Amino acid sequence: MSEKTNLISAGSAIASRNxxxxxxxxxxxxxxxxxxxxxxSDQAHGILDxxxxxxxxxxxxxxxxxxxxxxxxxxxxxxxxxxxxxxFAVLFFxxxxxxxxxxxxxxASDHRIPRxxxxxxxxxxxxRFVRVFLFFTIVAGIIGGILFGAFNALATAADxxxxxxxxxxxxxAGGLIMFLVLTVIRIWFDLAQTDVVLRDxxxxxxxxxxxxxxxxxxxxxxLVSYVAxxxxxxxxLVVGILLWHAIVPPSSVLGAFIVGEATLLLLLGTRxxxxxxxxxxxxxxxxxxxxxxxxxxxxxxx
Amino acid sequence: MRRCLSLLVCLVAVGVIAExxxxxxxxxxxxxxxNSSTPLSQRVVAYNMxxxxxxxxxxxxxxxxxxxxxxxxQALDTFPFHLYLNAFQPTSTWMREGKREGTRGQDFExxxxxSYGAEEIKSFEVVGQGDFTSQLQYIHPDDDxxxxxxxxxxxxxxxxxPDGYVEFKxxxxxxxxxxxxxxxxxxxxxxxxxxxPKVGVWWHGAWNCHxxxxxxxxxxxxxxxxxxxxxxxxxxxxxxxIEVSNVNNPDGTKTVAYHGDDIHDFAWTASPHYRxxxxxxxxxxxxxxxxxxxxxxxxxxxxxxxxxxxxxMERFDKWYGPYPYKTLTVVDPDPGSQAFGMEYPTFITGGxxxxxxxxxxxxxxxxxxxxxxxQYWYGMVATNEFEDAxxxxxxxxxxxxxxxxxxxxxSASTLNLWGISAGEREExxxxxxxxxxxDPMAKNGWQYADSxxxxxxxxxxxxxxxxxxxSVIGEDTMRRAMHTYFLRYRFSHPTKxxxxxxxxxxxxxxxxxxxxxxxxxxxxxxxxxxKLSSVPVDWYKExxxxxxxxxEYVDNVWIHRKGDFVMPIEVEIKFDNGDKVREQWDxxxxxxxxxxxxxxxxxxxxxxxxxxxxFDRNDFNNSQTAEAHGAPARKxxxxxxxxxxxxxxxxxxxxx
Numbered sequence: 001m002s003e004k005t006n007l008i009s010a011g012s013a014i015a016s017r018n019x020x021x022x023x024x025x026x027x028x029x030x031x032x033x034x035x036x037x038x039x040x041s042d043q044a045h046g047i048l049d050x051x052x053x054x055x056x057x058x059x060x061x062x063x064x065x066x067x068x069x070x071x072x073x074x075x076x077x078x079x080x081x082x083x084x085x086x087x088f089a090v091l092f093f094x095x096x097x098x099x100x101x102x103x104x105x106x107x108a109s110d111h112r113i114p115r116x117x118x119x120x121x122x123x124x125x126x127x128r129f130v131r132v133f134l135f136f137t138i139v140a141g142i143i144g145g146i147l148f149g150a151f152n153a154l155a156t157a158a159d160x161x162x163x164x165x166x167x168x169x170x171x172x173a174g175g176l177i178m179f180l181v182l183t184v185i186r187i188w189f190d191l192a193q194t195d196v197v198l199r200d201x202x203x204x205x206x207x208x209x210x211x212x213x214x215x216x217x218x219x220x221x222x223l224v225s226y227v228a229x230x231x232x233x234x235x236x237l238v239v240g241i242l243l244w245h246a247i248v249p250p251s252s253v254l255g256a257f258i259v260g261e262a263t264l265l266l267l268l269g270t271r272x273x274x275x276x277x278x279x280x281x282x283x284x285x286x287x288x289x290x291x292x293x294x295x296x297x298x299x300x301x302x
Numbered sequence: 303m304r305r306c307l308s309l310l311v312c313l314v315a316v317g318v319i320a321e322x323x324x325x326x327x328x329x330x331x332x333x334x335x336x337n338s339s340t341p342l343s344q345r346v347v348a349y350n351m352x353x354x355x356x357x358x359x360x361x362x363x364x365x366x367x368x369x370x371x372x373x374x375x376q377a378l379d380t381f382p383f384h385l386y387l388n389a390f391q392p393t394s395t396w397m398r399e400g401k402r403e404g405t406r407g408q409d410f411e412x413x414x415x416x417s418y419g420a421e422e423i424k425s426f427e428v429v430g431q432g433d434f435t436s437q438l439q440y441i442h443p444d445d446d447x448x449x450x451x452x453x454x455x456x457x458x459x460x461x462x463x464p465d466g467y468v469e470f471k472x473x474x475x476x477x478x479x480x481x482x483x484x485x486x487x488x489x490x491x492x493x494x495x496x497x498x499p500k501v502g503v504w505w506h507g508a509w510n511c512h513x514x515x516x517x518x519x520x521x522x523x524x525x526x527x528x529x530x531x532x533x534x535x536x537x538x539x540x541x542x543x544i545e546v547s548n549v550n551n552p553d554g555t556k557t558v559a560y561h562g563d564d565i566h567d568f569a570w571t572a573s574p575h576y577r578x579x580x581x582x583x584x585x586x587x588x589x590x591x592x593x594x595x596x597x598x599x600x601x602x603x604x605x606x607x608x609x610x611x612x613x614x615m616e617r618f619d620k621w622y623g624p625y626p627y628k629t630l631t632v633v634d635p636d637p638g639s640q641a642f643g644m645e646y647p648t649f650i651t652g653g654x655x656x657x658x659x660x661x662x663x664x665x666x667x668x669x670x671x672x673x674x675x676x677q678y679w680y681g682m683v684a685t686n687e688f689e690d691a692x693x694x695x696x697x698x699x700x701x702x703x704x705x706x707x708x709x710x711x712x713s714a715s716t717l718n719l720w721g722i723s724a725g726e727r728e729e730x731x732x733x734x735x736x737x738x739x740x741d742p743m744a745k746n747g748w749q750y751a752d753s754x755x756x757x758x759x760x761x762x763x764x765x766x767x768x769x770x771x772x773s774v775i776g777e778d779t780m781r782r783a784m785h786t787y788f789l790r791y792r793f794s795h796p797t798k799x800x801x802x803x804x805x806x807x808x809x810x811x812x813x814x815x816x817x818x819x820x821x822x823x824x825x826x827x828x829x830x831x832x833k834l835s836s837v838p839v840d841w842y843k844e845x846x847x848x849x850x851x852x853x854e855y856v857d858n859v860w861i862h863r864k865g866d867f868v869m870p871i872e873v874e875i876k877f878d879n880g881d882k883v884r885e886q887w888d889x890x891x892x893x894x895x896x897x898x899x900x901x902x903x904x905x906x907x908x909x910x911x912x913x914x915x916x917f918d919r920n921d922f923n924n925s926q927t928a929e930a931h932g933a934p935a936r937k938x939x940x941x942x943x944x945x946x947x948x949x950x951x952x953x954x955x956x957x958x
Contacts, residue, residue, distance in 0.1 A: 029947050033943045037946055041942070045939075048922070050925075054935070057937065072920065085945075093954045096954040162490065
């Protein structure tokens, strides 16, 4: 038990020591979302800014008024507002893919790595991470697809009985099992990514194999750590929503912004905590091989 | 000689007619199912049915004895009958319309054998005239679909004289579909609606017996129903009327008998799973036994369902008139069935879930309120739902808004959950908005452009039109008019003009200008504040320095009638010194301009400041402020941003 606690706390120590990464990623997340919401915001301002009817949205939240707003022809089609948001979400994903190697290197280091080293790690590993990502999507897609199909079939079968709660609980149980299985796959590929960066591994299949071996050997320990942190994330989300509802007056845009963004920052932090936990596990498990993180050599032109 | 011949012909005719009127026939004057010592309706029919349900085959075999009292004032030799279970066949009119436009969420992409339903006449006897089984004809009065078998007609050998009686003995076999149009089976549940041959209505000098259409369902005469249902003993049964006996049979079945007075339809349900919650509502005509038939998983909702039922009944009793029946059965159908939200006399279906939160009023509570409302607007005030659907669904939707607003508050009568609210009024208006100019209210139900137009106009538009009418004649007057309409036309078949004239009579106003546009027309109402300006009187002076409260302005306001619907409106202009001015505009021109010269600038303008008009197509343009107020849009944008961020994080969480 103490070993498990150590892994979580070791991850926590690493993540707290490197808070700047979470902050930067959060800023990126916020800025992208802000750009993604620009179309929606412009359309809403155009209709609401001079209308007294808009007060129904400010002092409370009248769903009917919102639906009417979205249905107005001058608001435009909803996809015109939702597509930019989706595109910027994809951009954030790509940014995470690109900059995560630098973060992992920083997490594995006992000192603050220079900016050049951070970006060098990002540059050297970008294609490797793309390949790891492709492997991940294949594995997660196949396993997730099979599980999803199986649980869906079960839920459909349960739906044919007269026990109304059975389909719900079947889906709930299926969802939980899928979450655990996908978490295991995530751990596997988190370790693979860590291996890619810290070993400067060009053959990503070797890192994926190493990640698989380590995950299999230490499944319980790693899974408990990841799930525990995920539960913390869930608690943050619930508390954030409750706080938003309880203490933020309906008309306080600033209050809603602060509570909402604080919640999202902490949520993002929990994912970095998981990554830091994987790095702590990796470094601890392989310290006989890697005494300290070697600076990645600068590219020298021939 | 010629006169003698005519006399002879008349005597022969009378003789034939007299011979055709079987002795001893009468419609029973029973009152055991109502809180009244005398019958409440002019009873035209008496149905006596004995049905045996086969739970495995989802089929039913029954005998029906129908006594018909000819109150039409003329001899009748032709009788049409509804056979609505035949609608659930691939080539029926109902199915064609459903395939073309969708009906209640179903578009029948692929024919499923489980959707098959049938009502097969095994034998048809007219007492005293013989067997007519081979002479039955399917007719299709509404379209040229020769494959539609939802209406059949029989020509008698001898006509039924005015005030005479005729008795039909019918044997039929029903095959129920997997629930469609709120009838049929789902797993081991069954709802028997539209299940027996039902005679049409002689109305305005002709038979009114429409085919079964995608959106229209009922029109029938009042009478007495005595129905025996034989089902397996494990079934829990509920039905229209009062239960008069429940006897176990040696073959593992039981026969439950029901009696209904002054009703015009009969429905029943059976399922082994129902749990019964009994309650009583004390109405102004006497106690009403409430029987709430719940799915076991929904037992936690029992008290809530009883509460909304009683709250609704209390308001209807107080506002519109008494509920005279001794029972009301509220059915919670099998989850996943298409049987939820349906009305039959003294028998309604709601539907809920085990998780329905207290603040979600739009679920089972709204449904129960709505279906109970039909006990008045369809059940007792038995309008022709085929031809005047708005008088059934729409008037009911209007009273739904009134009742739900009264119970839960106007801004939260649909939803009041986690700081998010929605009101019935707004929900109803939105229902109408998307189809505002497509069809008028006064239109045959099966001739609307599509299901959206049917729903948006008959339900939505009627409700907002009547809500807006309150602003023209006053809320109290409107309530009095509804009360008068109910009392005057209960247990009869009023027309749209009966309703409209009652409102005019009670209000003492000529409302044709309103009804012609709102009921008979498809004009759309949309007023907007076109623009405003506040220009200093001394605008030309180079050294002009504007100072609040001292500088004099010429203030102009333009109001524009964008839509075709002409209605007098009020406009409120607020100035930055706190002054308010209210203007009345008759709306006859396309636009109007108001000009003021004051030491104040315009702060805001609002059309219909008391929000009396409920069907303005765009409420956002009904007001304009001089200064922009970005907070509402910022609030929404903030929500949007947070949701986008969260989605982006989730994506990155799982993929990187």
